[in-house]
Amino acid sequence: MSEHSRPNTVSTGGRIQDKVAVITGAASGMGRATAERFATEGAKLVLADLDQEKLDAVAGELTARGCDVLAVAGDIASEADVQRLMNEAVRHFGRIDILIANAGVIPEADLASATADLWDHTMAVDGRGMFLSCKYAAAEMVKAGKGAIVCLSSISAFAGQKGQAVYGPAKFVASGLTKHLAIDLADKGVRVNAVAPGTIDTPAVAKMGKEGIEKVVSMHPLGRMGRPEEVASAILFLASDEASFITGAVLPVDGGYLAQ
Template sequence: MPTNATEGRVQGKVAVITGAARGMGRATAERFAREGAKLVLNDQDQGPLDDLVQQLENIGAQAIGVAGDVSSEADIKRLMEEAVSTFGGIDILVANAGIIPEADLASATVDLWDHTMAVDGRGMFLSCKYAAAEMVKAGKGSIVCLSSISAFAGQKGQAVYGPAKFVASGLTKHLAIDLASHGVRVNAVAPGTIDTPAVAGLGKDGIEKVVSMHPLGRMGKPEEVANAILFLASDEASFITGAVLPVDGGYLAQ
């Protein structure tokens, strides 16, 4: 497919994506751009966002970058306000921003726990809260949260990250019920080990170990997660809400 080709599965829809500058967030932004979305992209630093916006504009997409900390209520309110003032509303939220700390119970500190819950938990809550407020006004919308296999299967070294991803899955199910009567769907994807910069930090031995746990025998690609996010965000999933879709090479089937 040419890089500027558009299938139109989210044509004209306004999509806010947090943590968009790299990894799965970037792959999702690129896929949504090819599918015709108007993009409001968030990450911590403006520079990488500007680079991504330029790349997407080069293929004909409409996009803006709004730097901010997802754990800051003021920053999230500003993000959603920018989406509304620029494009007139919010149709889709991809609550992707997060960190992946490695720590067992003995080595985990209270500060690490608080920081992880602030980004992965509070940040997702705030993103959903303020995006949903705009969707409720319009009587429609779709939210996709980023959960993880760590929200369903116990793993060594995940005493902090795993519980934070339980927040993602829990929010998904409870918000799906809260928002259903307003025409807003809430779903999640639960990736396995995906080839992102964050995972590269595990080192060769760590990566080989986690890859061996996936029946398909490899890491996933960010684009494969983006495909699942696109499906759940689009009208193709119009009768799906409260679902958490594994994108994990068979990990959770064992």
């Protein structure tokens, strides 16, 4: 979304008006796009990221547009940091209505080049971090008897791909966690869903280089990369009351990749 197309103020009657939403990995990419979209829909935001400078910049921009924003820097792989994040969200806003468990890393490595350290780091962020985020946000939602969690999975959780010997299995964790928590929390009023993006135009994907991007784009029937705003729209739907009878779903946002 261009600077000129962003609304100047927050919504006064949006789809998640006055809902308190915690978004991890909010400083860039799909996390930032989701924060911007949620702001236009009237949410109160708790933004988390490891990058303090970028996080503060996003929070400052959204605050200037009239959104109520709390920025909390930290590492989601750290249990203490995740507890602090959720505690500060509750201390500031009184509750947590929505969690967007978005933070993650996207390493490229085949089996031969992958190291045990890379595996451990990826699973710590993409697996352990998502688990901890869900665990401590859900604890607050259960107290209220309601809430919505949206996890970020990937097409790599469903289709084998070259060079994804580490990242792909980590996203299997995201999809599996979504389904199991959906059942575990259903009778407590908490819905848990996920989105599975294809190749999205984010800074992380840009690191693949022109040749790499062209190759993966050619695998998507719609013939292009997705935009972060398109993923944010799917996340918004699943987090909103419009999806009140949906839990345990993993929604592809992939330009037809998984339909093949």
